[in-house]
Amino acid sequence: MRSQPFIACTRDPVDTGRKLARMNLRIQKGVTLYELLITLLVVGVVLTLGVPNMVEFRQNGRMTASANDLIAAFQLARTESARAKDNITICASKAPMSSTPACDGTWDEGYIVFVDSDGDIIRDTDESVLRRHDIVEPGVQLVVANDASFFSYGATGLGRGDVGGNPSLTQIVMCDERGTTTAAGGKSAARMFVTSPLGRANIVREKPTIETALTNMGKSCPSGS
Numbered sequence: 001m002r003s004q005p006f007i008a009c010t011r012d013p014v015d016t017g018r019k020l021a022r023m024n025l026r027i028q029k030g031v032t033l034y035e036l037l038i039t040l041l042v043v044g045v046v047l048t049l050g051v052p053n054m055v056e057f058r059q060n061g062r063m064t065a066s067a068n069d070l071i072a073a074f075q076l077a078r079t080e081s082a083r084a085k086d087n088i089t090i091c092a093s094k095a096p097m098s099s100t101p102a103c104d105g106t107w108d109e110g111y112i113v114f115v116d117s118d119g120d121i122i123r124d125t126d127e128s129v130l131r132r133h134d135i136v137e138p139g140v141q142l143v144v145a146n147d148a149s150f151f152s153y154g155a156t157g158l159g160r161g162d163v164g165g166n167p168s169l170t171q172i173v174m175c176d177e178r179g180t181t182t183a184a185g186g187k188s189a190a191r192m193f194v195t196s197p198l199g200r201a202n203i204v205r206e207k208p209t210i211e212t213a214l215t216n217m218g219k220s221c222p223s224g225s
Contacts, residue, residue: 059176060183062137066174067191067203070111073131074151074201077113080130082157088130089116090169091123091150096132100125107144107172108136121150121163143219145171151195159199169195171213175221180210190221 073090081088093112094105101112102123113131114123123129136142148169152160162168175190183189188207195201204210214220 056183059139059178059189062140063174063176063189063191066137066140067193069133070172070193071201071203073111073113073133074195074199076131077151077153078157078199080113080115081153081155084115085155087116087119087152087154087160089114089119089121089123089150089152091121093132097134101129101132103150106142106149108140108142110134110136116152119152119154119160119163121152121166139176141175141221143173143175143214143217143221144169145213145217151199153199157199159195159197161197168197171195171217173210173214173217173219173221177222179221179223180207180214182207 077088077090080086089103090111090113091103092105092107092109093101093103094109095101096105096110096112101114103112103121111133112123112129114129115127116123117127118124146167148167150163150166151169152163154160159168172193173190174193178189180188180190187205188210190205190207190210192204192210192213193201194204
């Protein structure tokens, strides 16, 4: 009886590699405790650095919006007074969005720009409202010099000054919970709206100037941190 030749069985190395790879894929599921801890550490660092910056970004946005809106209202009033050759008044209003707004509030409640034909700083029913602004941005406080509640432009496009013994607006300091602390860029976190007697309005952010103005007013912003 003839013996059968011995044939050695060999594994295909390519096939073996594929099987090992599939085994590794099945085994390596999820993350290790070490990887989880590293991920949590990174997330914690991002939140620690990012959240305060985001809060400050939102605060700065509200302050900028409040300042820009007031500047825009004064620019409109000045331009329209020169164009229409008429008195244009900006005044604080308790209900600026109502159908019959009046000059009866504080600046943080809102304000209106209207054609003040008789120049008495009172908005009559036949005097057109050119612009309305609702309550101030959330978190923003307004500190007003002399508690002034109006500014009026004459037909020449220049400020009329005090009217009927009532002081005309000169300064409004806008601040939030940060007070006048130094913010990014070395400027004050607060802003000060300033208008000259002629009616030229601008925004000041220098900390010493704002603090001096508050001292002269006998008023203050929050202390900040």
